[in-house]
Amino acid sequence: MKGILCSLLIAVCVMTGCSNHSDSVIGSNTRLAEAVKQETEMPLEMPTDFNFMVSFGYGEVTKNVIDTYKGTFTKDLVVKGSATANIEFSTVELRDIYNKMKAIDIMGPKELTMDGGCFTTPSNEDKWKITVNGETKTISWTDKYCAMTEDANQLLELRNFIKNIVESKEAYKALPEAEGGYD
Template sequence: MIRILVVISVAFLFLAGCSKEKEVQMPEEKPADFQFSVSFGYGEVNKNEINTYENTVTKDLITKGTATADLVFSNDELQSIYSQMKDMNIMGEKQFPKQRSCSQTPSSTDSWKVTVNGETKSFSWTNEYCDITKDAEQLKELRTYIWQIVEGKDSYKALPEAEGGYD
């Protein structure tokens, strides 16, 4: 009987350890394999994208579709972005807004993919459910910061203007 209890206890410990998300320790300095992408937009349509895996930026032109350009961040810009991600522990577990009886329209959705030290994490969140968590707010601020850098790039400035709007 004791043997059965020991086996069950070990099994529970093993399962509890497996159910937790693996956290990646982020080094102080940006690793060579650091990459990220973030796509965002209204509802399920994430037409804007910043993608360092492909070195591109895609702009939502609304009624005119999308336009994509090459995008290269300086090492200082990438280090600054990486430092902000490290400060918020982007590779750790995050809490995002959950579905509730309240919903707002239009809503926006952000989808992220981040690679650090050979580990890749993907996640998304929406503000559709009225409340925004601290983690979602930090990611929104980070996305805004990155987008401001992108908007200053000549390759982005050369993209056509958007036409129309979202309801």
Template sequence: MLEADTVNKLYLLLLAVLLLNGCSTDKEAERAAGQNVMPQEMPGDFDFLVRYGYGEATKNEINTYQDTVVKDLIMNGTATADVTLSEDEMRSIYDQMREINIMGTMELVPAKQNCAVTPYQEDSWQITVDGITRDLSWSGETCELTEDAGQLLELRTFIADIVAGKDAYQALPEAEGGYD
């Protein structure tokens, strides 16, 4: 038979386990369920990095974590510029990410993979929202894009257009050559 002190310790241990187990945040539960965990208002820790280009040459990069942009100069390597997006630009990008549920479940691999194309576009993303960081990637190598990959391509194009209007980006050298 167990002593009262031992029973009390076991009850306390059981209570602690139950409390700790039940303390997962709503954000974690929503994320596990594939739901949109992005708050209506843009949180202060919102940042992203997107690398894009053709095939293994994903040398272009927009990085709001470090406020930098890397431009693929193709035959001449890459060039980097310091580019900071305004609060309004970041909010606009955040709103578009929220609209496509970028922190939720995304289908990025097409069901049909019966062809291959070269060169092909490819993106990889890292997004931080409200303490959660998510990595995504898609490739156009299989000739088709899923709806979600198409939305990411549109989002990346939107962001790249904003960056292309910045003086620091415009001061970078022009790319020479192309990808076959």
């Protein structure tokens, strides 16, 4: 009995005195996280080289494209193909988009897939290309799985925000209506 109590006492002392992470490891992880943040952190002011392109649609059919590199919007007309218009964002609109991208740390690491064991059909797929301060990042995500990550939801909200700006422009309104749909 004395041996069991002694063993328990030693085990309790060892468990309370030990940790999986030493202070140096925790400090190292904190420094690593700060280095990643500094590397991906967007400047406070929108740089002059800020551009983005987002293509979106159902599955492999990503015919909708908002592209500030080219100054265009391509609209998926489904059975009628696609149509492209020149679209320019105002400085205020670009600054608003930039600030939303900065708020979600778009240049930082992203968790974009969550396999929930089920699939939706048709599914959306977005592909992004973003240039900030000489750095270009590409991102893609899909909602083909039943559940979406927080990062994917933020990108969807951002894309819808930008799409709403595009849809308010006269050049967009002049494009033909889409015909048909996707199954």
